[in-house]
Each structure stands twice: as structure tokens, then as C-alpha cells.
Amino acid sequence: MAPVDMTASVETLFATKLYRAGLGAPPAFLDEVEQACRSLAVDDAAGIRWCAKNGYPGYTSYASLNDLPWRFPTFKTLARHLDRHVAAFAKELALDLGGRKLVLDSLWVNVLPEGGSHASHIHPHSVISGTFYVAMPRGASALKLEDPRLAMMMAHPPRRKAAPRDLQAFVSVGPEPGTVLLWESFVRHEVPMNQSSDERISVSFNYRWD
Helix, strand or coil: CCCCCCCCCCCCCCCCCEEEEECCCCHHHHHHHHHHHHHHHHHCHHHHHHHHHCCCCCEECCCCCCCHHHHCHHHHHHHHHHHHHHHHHHHHCCCCCCCCCEEEEEEEEEEECCCCCEEEECCCCCCEEEEEEEECCCCCCCEEEECCCHHHCCCCCCCCCCCCHHHCCEEEECCCCCEEEEEECCCCEEECCCCCCCCEEEEEEEEEEC
């Protein structure tokens, strides 16, 4: 009798990819973006009022200015850099765009003070979301990403604490200033409480299929 073949193989299916890269601009450009972000946090009266009314800690331009690349040359230059990174990520994801493009849909500034946080959320009308990190002082909160399948694991036992990174339900990523992170917009993400006494500054954005 022939021996029973007990050979096993394990594949990784339905991968969730995270793109990380330096922006690719001169170091002085990071200072330029930071100055622009800090200026908006002082001068954008509508955004400041929205943050106060909605209990948003610090400042965001999300609800007040939807045309930053048109208003400011700094953000226009940033958008051109982001276009290049998003195109590279779309290629890595093997997206069939059918002759259409992924275009910048929204771009906004976040200035998060000590104690501030941003609750878990997704961007349902977009394809790729991301953040460009401008200021990440020591103790600043990392980006926390959630396994998109988590809501369907009703009777699933938890992973061991020492589980490999690609099997963990939550992954935290602490980027350096000048880093671009990209992920598919269905990935739920959050910014836990900023434990630094200094402000955490970033520029977030979404790309849609146009």
C-alpha cells in the first residue's frame, strides 16, 4: 500500500497591504508644509469654529477647506508627490482602472495636541486613503489599523499576543516625519490619544476612481 501523503501547504490569501515611503521632496519642503499647517490652524476661522462646535481636539481643515492644493502652492506641490505614490501603490495592488485614473478627492490638515485622538473610521467613497506625516514628536500617537475581517469573526478565538504581525487584529504604525502611508480606504483606522506635550501634525487625503 502506498504511503498516505501528509504534505501540507499554507497560502496567504486576501492580503491587506500598507504602503510606506519617504515623500521624495527636499528636507526644506517638510518645514514648508509644517509652516503652512500651523498657519492654517491659526487663520482658518471656519475650521476653528467647527472644531470647537464639534468637540474636535486641536485643529482640522476637513470640514472647512476642500481646495487646499488650489489655494496654496505648498499643498499643490505635495499633491503632485502624492499622485506618484498613489500610482505606485495602485500598481502594487493590481488595480484594473479600465483607462480611468485615481484622482485626489480631498486633502486636509490635522493638528492634534496633547490628549487629542481621532476615533476609528473608514472612508467609504474612496479607493485609497493615506497620511503624510509632518511632525511626530516623541510620544505622539501612532496610526492604528484594524483587520478588515474583524467584524465577521463573531466566534473566532483571539490571536496570541505573539502572533505574527500579518495575523494580528490591530497593527500600530509609528512613522517618521516626511513619511507617506497609504492603505485601501475600506481599512478601518484611528489615531489613539496623543501622549506628547507637542503637537502631532499630519496631512491626510483620499483618492477616488474617476
